Amino acid sequence: MKDVAARAGVGLKTVSRVVNGEPGVTADTAERVQTAITALGFRRNDSARILRKGRTASVGLVLEDIADPFYSALSRAIEEVSRLHGSLLFTGSSDEDPEREEQLALAFCARRVDGLVIVPAAGADHRYLEPEIRAGIATVFIDRPPLGLDADTVLTANASGAREGTAHLIRQGHRRIAFLGDSPDIHTAAERERGYREAMADAGLPVHDSWVAMGPTGPERVGAALDAVLAGPTAATALFCGNNRVTVAAVRQLRALDRQVALVGFDDLEFADLLSPGLTVVAQDPAGIGRTAAQLLFARLDGHTGPGRRIELPAHLVMRGSGEIPPA
Amino acid sequence: MKDVAARAGVGLKTVSRVVNGEPGVTADTAERVQTAITALGFRRNDSARILRKGRTASVGLVLEDIADPFYSALSRAIEEVSRLHGSLLFTGSSDEDPEREEQLALAFCARRVDGLVIVPAAGADHRYLEPEIRAGIATVFIDRPPLGLDADTVLTANASGAREGTAHLIRQGHRRIAFLGDSPDIHTAAERERGYREAMADAGLPVHDSWVAMGPTGPERVGAALDAVLAGPTAATALFCGNNRVTVAAVRQLRALDRQVALVGFDDLEFADLLSPGLTVVAQDPAGIGRTAAQLLFARLDGHTGPGRRIELPAHLVMRGSGEIPPA
DNA sequence: GTGAAAGCGCTAACAC
């Protein structure tokens, strides 16, 4: 910038004015500065600008795994809103590891992002963010609520969604319904299990211990859980799957066993309508969650204050066949 | 930092040393500084650090759409390698718009990212990056080569993959094979079409004009193209789909038409094995592409110089049923 | 309309 000023024969501040489109420069000088800029290939260094201005026009996003379609849809929505507000987006995957979540979030804070959007890792205690939030970093939690902190939060109505899905299976005549879920220390998993149990209770149905299998979403664990749930005298006649990965693993295992069992899954899947039968799901709105979260974030950055707001987005049942299979 | 120094009764540089774990500080002073740091809730401002050090420990990634599973897998791999090198990742989606690609890339450059990974948007001319690259920003292109620039590039062997997939259909006895592709101004689309034509030529088969339909990957366009390709006296008996979105749209349309037609798709899909018949695909390795690209990038940052390297990763055929349907 | 000086928070270079 100094070089540009020298070459254009103007002061530093004038170059700054031109570069930032500020008023108070004659068209003539502006043009001279422009010429110097192109001649020298000058590009403003935003790092320096940031240092001076305080705001970095960037947002940090910490999620479990950007390769998961649920999170990548979320991410895209946040990116869109950020772009409208002139912000760039840092992204990082925690792999459900609280330590990594913290490292990422604090690294973003050290870069002085204006805001943070976090999908809490299982069991993470978010008090580590207190000083950062006090220091002015707007923070929104999505998909799962924070632990030990009051902050804006955007969630899916997990319990009522799961209840709706389970009730649907009950309406089809099922009495022995299994729930295959993610690890119970994950908020969404626990909430969905709760919704499942509520639906069963609503219908006056017992829940046999062997019907509820919570744990990692790897195909081996889910496959084994499925085998167990479908065996013995109290074998379930229908399955409720707690998230997209469980559903995929379960469908695959049912295919391997060559069994047709009623199934409703939480989370929609791109190919859900192309399976035979089509997959009945309780669909979330990842883009809606992301958009809403980003809007809350920028509202804070635009000056909104007050206690954390908690927004729940509905999940809705999409019938495609697998959930409408009657009991054997 | 000044405040910490004052409170600990030491010089600025000593605080800097402690914060960065540099040697030359007695355990005693270090502890005093630490105490002051926690008392004041001090966190190093990496923006300022960056301004001084020159390196920002960040990488910018520009791709078409982070919500697309192919790109999100890519993104995850790049993130992993970046993390190993202590770098954070900016991500931005261009939506196949060259102007947006340029805006994003230049915004990242203005933040002085150390490196740039770019999936070129269709038709983008990359000479806009010349000054940036000269200024030292390491740049790697993935999935598609740059235009008007020599730079590191990581591609899939698109033509040979498409040739292999088409040859597979020919081996099943098909003679009239259609190619449904993305817009021909997209490098991957053009290359895959080339591979398809080569395979047909290898087998001494003609390619009827009406069999090749290139264009947007929206379901309407693909559905209409499919209808056309399957109609009339020269109706194709098999389909080669040029990418994951085309494949999904085509499978959906075939389902709607209630027709079983042999189909091989470029790109693997999560549920490909669960369809009936299973989807035969020419699978790329998105994670491999991302990893390789990031490695090339950090090699440059670690001092590697020389002309742009071009790496092609193989695509391989995965047979699952849809590609093994014989002609009617 | 324009520019000089100070300073954002840090680190490099060199003193002591």
Added chain:
DNA sequence: GTGTTAGCGCTTTCAC
């Protein structure tokens, strides 16, 4: 071992 000084590239303030 520790501190001082200068300066990274920009914006802010205020004087002209």
